[in-house]
Amino acid sequence: MLAALAATTAISTGSLAQAEGELNLYSSRHYDTDERLYSDFTEQTGITINRIEGKADELIARMEAEGANSPADILLTVDTSRLERAKNAGVLQSIESAVLEERIPANLQDSDNQWFGFSQRARIIFYDTADVSEPPMDYVSLADPKYKGMVCHRSSSNVYSQTLLAAVIENHGEEAAKAWAQGVVDNFARDPEGGDTDQLRGLVSGQCDISISNTYYFARALRKDVSGVTSDIEKIGWVFPAQEAEGAHMNLSGGGVAAHAPNKDNAVKFMEYLASDQAQQYFSAGNDEFPAVEGVPVSESVSKLGAYKADAVDLSAVAKNVPAAQKIFNEVGWK
Structure with missing residues (x-):
């Protein structure tokens, strides 16, 4: 059980806000391996971390409701869209940090320095090696009619x-993105359902032949037993998409x-600590993620995925396309 949960924390708002030598962290990262991040930061700095954990949207709404009386010092969450959502809600502030500017690549930080990326997950194509001899080599090809009835994906x-669709918009334009989304819907093997691990399980079970997942779900199954995936993981092949074009999202x-x-x-x-080599290695070793800081070694499970080219698109610009992406999803019937 984590140290402080949104529903059970015994720390009062007043005591949090007035604390000396403390840090009040609102986080939607629910990984036990992050414990090492927190304990090492405290050991190095003497700063105690008080945590309130919950779903990203709930934490953002809580910070909005708390307003100027909010005890929150940091919001940690996953996905560019949620970081941008927090910015648009007015619950973050711009900061100046030479360390973050130097360590975090420009395309992985907000244009106004309100948020910074600390770890990455490539969203790539996985396929059943027994049934697919010519897998799609880029995202655009997922809409090719030859893959009709073969594709599994998460909901809109x-x-x-x-x-992902917001990135397609940024790289190819809204008209092309809509045509792509319609093509993918036409190729669905089933209605969208489940999480990323379920997309991988769909390959093993034969429910679908092609799916998309973030890399850390697959790398985790390489490192330890994941039900419905690890025992038959040799059946699954993978492609880092668009290596001759924009690169993997x-x-x-x-x-x-x-x-x-x-x-x-x-x-x-704390933000600067998360950009340190030590913390960056924890993200990879503990949760099978790619470091945001260039040159930091990846864990064995992640290294098994091989070398790849990442899409260097500005993720701050991508995040601004999310409303347009949702509109397209609605128009093409992507459930």
């Missing part, structure tokens, strides 16, 4: 789906300093 309400896990952070200096210190 999922942020990973929204951000990347999802971010990142964070920003809260708009009314009572411990702003500590918050900036």
Whole structure:
């Protein structure tokens, strides 16, 4: 059980806001391996981390409701769309940090320095090697009629789906993105359902022949037993898409300093710590993610996926396309 949950925390808002040498973290990252991040930061700085955890949208709404009295110092969440959602809700603030500017690539940070990405997950194509001899080599090819009845994907309400289509819009334009989305819908093997691991299970079960998932779900199944995947993982092949074009689409896990952070200096210190080599290695070793900082080694499970070219598109610009992406999903009937 994590140290502090949104529903059970015994720390009062007043005591949080007035604390010295503390940091109040609102996080939607629910990975036990992040414990090492928090304990090492405290050991290095003496700053105690108080955590409130929940779903991203709930935390953002909570920060909005708390307003200027919010005890939050940091919001951590996953996916570019949620980071942009927090910015648009006015619950983050711009910060100045030479460390973050130097360490985090420009395309992985907000144009106004309100959020920064600290780890990445490539969203790539997986396929049944027994049934697919010529897998799609890019995202555009997923709409090829030759893959009709073969594709599994998550729902349009999922942020990973929204951000991928938002990236297609940024790279190819809205008209092409709509045609692509319609083509993918036409190729569905079943109505969208489940999470990323379920898309991989669909390949093993034979429900579908081609699916999309973030890499860390597959790398996790390489590292440890994941029911319905690991035992038959040799059946699954993968493609880092668009290697001759824009490159593989990347999802971010990142964070920003809260708009009314009572411990702003500590918050900036924590953000800078997350960009350190030590923390970056934890993201990879503990949760099978790719570091955001260039040159940091990846874990064995992640390295098994091989080398690839990432899409260097500005993710701040991609995030702004999410409303257009949702409109397209609705128009093409992507459930």
